[in-house]
Amino acid sequence: MAAKSKTTQNSAHPMDNFPVRSLDFDIDGLTPEDCAWSQSSPYFSVFINALGLHVPYFERYLIHTMNTVKHDVADDGLRRDMVALAGQEGHHARNFIAFNALMAKRYPKVEKLDSANKAYFKRAAKIDSKKRKVAFTAGYETFTFLAGLIILKNYEKWMADSNPVMKALWVWHQVEEVEHGSVAHDVYRALYGKHEWYRKYMVLMAGLHIARETVKAYTHMARIEGWFKNPIKAASAMGFCFKTLAQMAWQTIPVFARDYNPRNHPLATNKQNPVAIAWRKHDAKGGNVLDIDRDAMAQIMQL
Numbered sequence: 033m034a035a036k037s038k039t040t041q042n043s044a045h046p047m048d049n050f051p052v053r054s055l056d057f058d059i060d061g062l063t064p065e066d067c068a069w070s071q072s073s074p075y076f077s078v079f080i081n082a083l084g085l086h087v088p089y090f091e092r093y094l095i096h097t098m099n100t101v102k103h104d105v106a107d108d109g110l111r112r113d114m115v116a117l118a119g120q121e122g123h124h125a126r127n128f129i130a131f132n133a134l135m136a137k138r139y140p141k142v143e144k145l146d147s148a149n150k151a152y153f154k155r156a157a158k159i160d161s162k163k164r165k166v167a168f169t170a171g172y173e174t175f176t177f178l179a180g181l182i183i184l185k186n187y188e189k190w191m192a193d194s195n196p197v198m199k200a201l202w203v204w205h206q207v208e209e210v211e212h213g214s215v216a217h218d219v220y221r222a223l224y225g226k227h228e229w230y231r232k233y234m235v236l237m238a239g240l241h242i243a244r245e246t247v248k249a250y251t252h253m254a255r256i257e258g259w260f261k262n263p264i265k266a267a268s269a270m271g272f273c274f275k276t277l278a279q280m281a282w283q284t285i286p287v288f289a290r291d292y293n294p295r296n297h298p299l300a301t302n303k304q305n306p307v308a309i310a311w312r313k314h315d316a317k318g319g320n321v322l323d324i325d326r327d328a329m330a331q332i333m334q335l
């Protein structure tokens with residue numbers, strides 16, 4: 033099935049006029065054995081699965097947040113981006129919840145973790161103040177944006193040889209996280225711009241939430257994968273998890289600058305990722321982005 037886009041995007045900056053793509057990946061065609069889906073880096077595939085486990089529930093919280101504050105934002109362009117952001121995240125959540133159901137078949141504790149994550153964000157949507165919702169969403173989106181940039185940068189090392197559907201799913205997600213990477217931040221600036229300390233505090237809170245949930249899920253998944261049977265393998269598996277989280281934390285440093293603006297991040301502008309550029313062109317032409325093997329990616333890169 034070809035990609036369907038509400039709008040096409042041809043602008044040079046990936047964050048300008050980004051589209052909503054209604055994509056359904058063939059998760060039902062995968063088996064529980066496909067969960068460690070990257071031969072290039074099994075650690076990476078399990079790491080990103082672990083990180084991604086709670087993300088669909090955050091994405092629903094984000095949609096709720098955008099809907100809650102939509103009428104408080106005066107700028108028409110920003111309101112358009114808020115609607116597009118909610119649209120992209122809705123499609124992410126649907127596909128990743130389907131993948132969580134598959135992971136539950138391989139990892140015994142996933143069902144319980146999944147229910148706890150769902151309950152956590154449902155409660156947060158109910159009890160958080162408007163300001164906290166916007167700040168947490170902006171803080172959290174800092175990390176999905178930076179993770180998008182880091183993952184696409186390591187494409188060859190982490191994803192070159194991997195299950196074509198899972199690769200396609202994650203490339204799509206990471207490209208879109210970069211595209212909408214400034215929206216929640218812009219909304220915070222528009223509504224609570226003077227409260228700079230609170231923005232930074234919530235970046236920290238969101239980062240801690242992501243790290244805690246990732247380590248919890250990754251430890252369980254690594255055990256089921258059999259990586260803890262050998263102490264050297266166990267150290268290298270856990271080392272990958274902590275090293276990758278540390279890399280994300282390191283990239284967060286500029287976010288604490290008073291004038292931080294995701295739109296100006298060099299990896300999103302002059303050093304744009306070639307996979308992201310080629311993928312967006314391929315999608316805009318109606319190319320297949322639902323399963324991408326090595327040959328398909330080579331073709332996409334030649335566009």
Ligand SMILES: [Fe+2]
Binds near residue numbers: 205209
């Ligand atoms: Fe997302």
Ligand SMILES: [Fe+2]
Binds near residue numbers: 121173176209212
């Ligand atoms: Fe996002």
